[in-house]
Amino acid sequence: SAVISQKPSRDICQRGTSLTIQCQVDSQVTMMFWYRQQPGQSLTLIATANQGSEATYESGFVIDKFPISRPNLTFSTLTVSNMSPEDSSIYLCSVDAGTGNTFGSGTRLTVV
Amino acid sequence: LAKTTQPISMDSYEGQEVNITCSHNNIATNDYITWYQQFPSQGPRFIIQGYKTKVTNEVASLFIPADRKSSTLSLPRVSLSDTAVYYCLVGDGGSQGNLIFGKGTKLSVKP
Numbered sequence: 001s002a003v004i005s006q007k008p009s010r011d012i013c014q015r016g017t018s019l020t021i022q023c024q025v026d027s028q029v030t031m032m033f034w035y036r037q038q039p040g041q042s043l044t045l046i047a048t049a050n051q052g053s054e055a056t057y058e059s060g061f062v063i064d065k066f067p068i069s070r071p072n073l074t075f076s077t078l079t080v081s082n083m084s085p086e087d088s089s090i091y092l093c094s095v096d097a098g099t100g101n102t103f104g105s106g107t108r109l110t111v112v
Numbered sequence: 113l114a115k116t117t118q119p120i121s122m123d124s125y126e127g128q129e130v131n132i133t134c135s136h137n138n139i140a141t142n143d144y145i146t147w148y149q150q151f152p153s154q155g156p157r158f159i160i161q162g163y164k165t166k167v168t169n170e171v172a173s174l175f176i177p178a179d180r181k182s183s184t185l186s187l188p189r190v191s192l193s194d195t196a197v198y199y200c201l202v203g204d205g206g207s208q209g210n211l212i213f214g215k216g217t218k219l220s221v222k223p
Contacts, residue, residue, distance in 0.1 A: 001158075033210055042199070043156065043213040092155045094211075100146055101211055103155025 001097040002027050006104030013083055013111050020079045021107045023093035028073035033101070034066070037090040046091075049076045083111045116200045121218040130187045132217050134200030137181045145176060145183045148199045150216070156199060160185070187219075195221045 003026040013019050023032060034046040046066055047057040055068040069077045080087050090106040117135040124130045136145070144163050148156035160167055162174040162183070173186040187194055197216040 004155075031210075042215050043211075045210055045212065048210050094155070097158070099161055100148070100158030101156075102158070106153070106155050108153070 002029065002095050002102045004093060004095065004102055004104040006093055006107060008107055009105065010108040011110070013109065015084050015111055017083055018079055018081045019083065019109060020077050021091055021093075023076045023078070023104055025074045025095055029095040030073070031096060032070065032076040033094040033096075034068065034076075034078045035092045035094060035103075037092065037106070039089070043092065046078070080109065083109075085111045087111050116202055116214045118198075118200050118214065118217045120215065121220070123220050123222065124190055125222050126191055127189050130190050130194075130219060130221075132185045132187075132198055132200075132219070133182060134185070135182050136200070136202045139180050139202050140204075142204050143180075143202045144204070145174065145180075146201045146203070146211075147172070147174065147185045148201065148213075150197045150199065156213075159198075190219075190221045192221050192223060195219060 005024045007022045011019055032049045035043040036046050037043045045058050046061045047055040047068055049055045049068045049070040051070045051073050065081055067079045088109055088111045090108050092103050092106045094101045094103045144161055146161040147159045149159050150156040160169055160172050160174045162176050164176050167174045175184040197218050199213050199216040201211055
């Protein structure tokens with residue numbers, strides 16, 4: 001199955017700033033997925049990132065707040081923009097591994 | 113996508129068999145049932161997937177009755193390291209990447 005490297009693993013950021021999270025996969029994949037997991041909660045899909053087209057966002061998530069890049073078939077970034085304490089969460093990228101998804105280890109973001 | 117319902121938490125002891133049941137009354141004909149495991153500070157990990165009857169791998173077994181409105185994940189002889197949150201997901205196996213997670217079952221294994 002695919003191996004995902006996600007960076008940074010954690011960060012503490014000031015409100016009003018932005019953080020870009022990187023996701024690198026060791027094989028080419030058509031779609032990459034970004035999730036958010038708030039403290040003590042389950043995972044929520046933010047968006048689906050396709051190479052060569054704009055990302056598709058789920059209800060409640062917008063491109064201005066969570067811009068996504070997908071420059072090639074092995075890499076994607078998610079930016080959390082103009083952060084507030086409510087954005088403190090774990091952000092995870094994921095790919096379809098054929099049978100089930102593979103997830104990165106996540107980025108634990110704390111906004112102060 | 114079909115909604116799933118599973119117990120919020122379960123307790124067990126080392127060496128016991130643990131069965132976690134998930135209800136999915138509105139499962140569609142082309143939906144598969146998939147279970148994930150998540151340890152603290154890690155992303156979810158795929159455990160097992162099935163469509164009907166029984167599926168077994170080196171980690172767990174998945175039992176699905178004929179009506180497919182529920183499924184049971186069976187973990188044989190659990191150890192402390194099986195303490196985790198277990199998620200049951202139902203969706204189209206052909207385009208399963210955009211997963212919809214429910215609340216999951218927090219399994220606590222005690223010595």
